[in-house]
Amino acid sequence: MIRYLKILLLTLVFLLANTLPVSAARVSVDNMRMWQEPEKRQIVFDISGPLEYRLFTLQNPNRIVIDIDDARLRGKLALANKNDEILAAIRTGKQDKGLRIVLDLRTKVHPRTYLLKPAGQYGHRLVIDLYDERLKEKKRSIKPAVRTKQTEAVIVIDAGHGGEDPGAIGRRYRTREKTVVLAIARELAKLVRKEPGMRPVMIRNGDYYVGLKARRKKARRSNATIFVSIHADAVPGRRARGSSVYALTERGATSRVARFLADSENSSDQIGGVSLEDKDPLLRKVLVDLSQTANIPLSMELGQEVLKGLKRIGHVHLNRVAQAGFAVLKAPDIPSILVETAFISNPTEERKLRTKAFQKKIAKGIFRGIKRYLQKKKYSAPYRVTQAKLPGSVLRHKVRRGETLSGIARKYGVNVDALKFANNISGQNIIIGSKLVIPK
Numbered sequence: 001m002i003r004y005l006k007i008l009l010l011t012l013v014f015l016l017a018n019t020l021p022v023s024a025a026r027v028s029v030d031n032m033r034m035w036q037e038p039e040k041r042q043i044v045f046d047i048s049g050p051l052e053y054r055l056f057t058l059q060n061p062n063r064i065v066i067d068i069d070d071a072r073l074r075g076k077l078a079l080a081n082k083n084d085e086i087l088a089a090i091r092t093g094k095q096d097k098g099l100r101i102v103l104d105l106r107t108k109v110h111p112r113t114y115l116l117k118p119a120g121q122y123g124h125r126l127v128i129d130l131y132d133e134r135l136k137e138k139k140r141s142i143k144p145a146v147r148t149k150q151t152e153a154v155i156v157i158d159a160g161h162g163g164e165d166p167g168a169i170g171r172r173y174r175t176r177e178k179t180v181v182l183a184i185a186r187e188l189a190k191l192v193r194k195e196p197g198m199r200p201v202m203i204r205n206g207d208y209y210v211g212l213k214a215r216r217k218k219a220r221r222s223n224a225t226i227f228v229s230i231h232a233d234a235v236p237g238r239r240a241r242g243s244s245v246y247a248l249t250e251r252g253a254t255s256r257v258a259r260f261l262a263d264s265e266n267s268s269d270q271i272g273g274v275s276l277e278d279k280d281p282l283l284r285k286v287l288v289d290l291s292q293t294a295n296i297p298l299s300m301e302l303g304q305e306v307l308k309g310l311k312r313i314g315h316v317h318l319n320r321v322a323q324a325g326f327a328v329l330k331a332p333d334i335p336s337i338l339v340e341t342a343f344i345s346n347p348t349e350e351r352k353l354r355t356k357a358f359q360k361k362i363a364k365g366i367f368r369g370i371k372r373y374l375q376k377k378k379y380s381a382p383y384r385v386t387q388a389k390l391p392g393s394v395l396r397h398k399v400r401r402g403e404t405l406s407g408i409a410r411k412y413g414v415n416v417d418a419l420k421f422a423n424n425i426s427g428q429n430i431i432i433g434s435k436l437v438i439p440k
């Protein structure tokens, strides 16, 4: 009986195998994800293999059509956010022997599309980046401000990975590096914002991927005084623990762990979804001539201070600042470091990384190091004044809800412009909870 069944099954399998290639398409679209950046949407389709496709833009109403040859849909394509300002809906249909995907838009967009080869946890992917045209127009209308002198230290905080690139994933709780490093980055930004003479700039402030080159570009554009990239990576094995600080090197990495981490960080673009045009033509070649551009001695000094700051709050993995060829640190003239806050591959540290208390602690350690470094470098005018010339005699005002600049100025009997100047405020906005320096 069992034998007959076996034969019957085999016959069925044989029949199916012979009929399938006729009706089934060569490639399948299996899944879809969307990442929301303020000015951009990234739509990623998981596909079973390389494919041929055409993309065109239509108006009235605005939509984008993607025709994929010889493909079929497996699974469902749906938008998670129904109220998105850019993308209204997604529809699919058959087109000849292929698949048609229609993206209904709420606004005009500039699309960019490319295929990605398998990387990290993903297989082949088709990526469509939609850039909001409205923002492009707005940007064009703003004239770049000419800065006469830098009166504040701009701390550029780079939360590693994001969006399509989850970074390392913890073994015990499946914690994603991209999530915990953003939380730490936000804590650090809070501390920086409270400090007179310092201003934070976040490279990403949400769950989306920013290319390595774009990160450096943003740092340069925001007039960065220093650049701090925050990570929590995994290494083989469960034992490695503690924080480490890295700076760039033009020579070989200082240790095997450093080399391993640099390799995994540099592959971020392949996982995160960055089109080929965005990448450095030859990453390695670029890394070789770094010595002329990147500010390695200052980065090392900054790294040492941050390492000291981290040592005060807990365990450090290495006692020295390690060096490796991290692409994200290659910003000319900006002292840049990469902080591996803890090892997500260590179950104990993974658990800690998830807690607000630990995230705050790490942020505090990094902040102390940054502050110390800036003090040593006597950076930024208001910083120097409050720290060196007027110890203890500086009057500060903590901004409460509902308060205005003119109201605060009136309260202390000072000129509004003087108040703005002392705190390097250009507009009318003040941040609740921030501390304003009251000029004399």
Ligand SMILES: [Zn+2]
Pocket (backbone or CB within 6 Å): 160, 161, 167, 168, 177, 231, 232, 233, 265
């Ligand atoms: Zn990382």
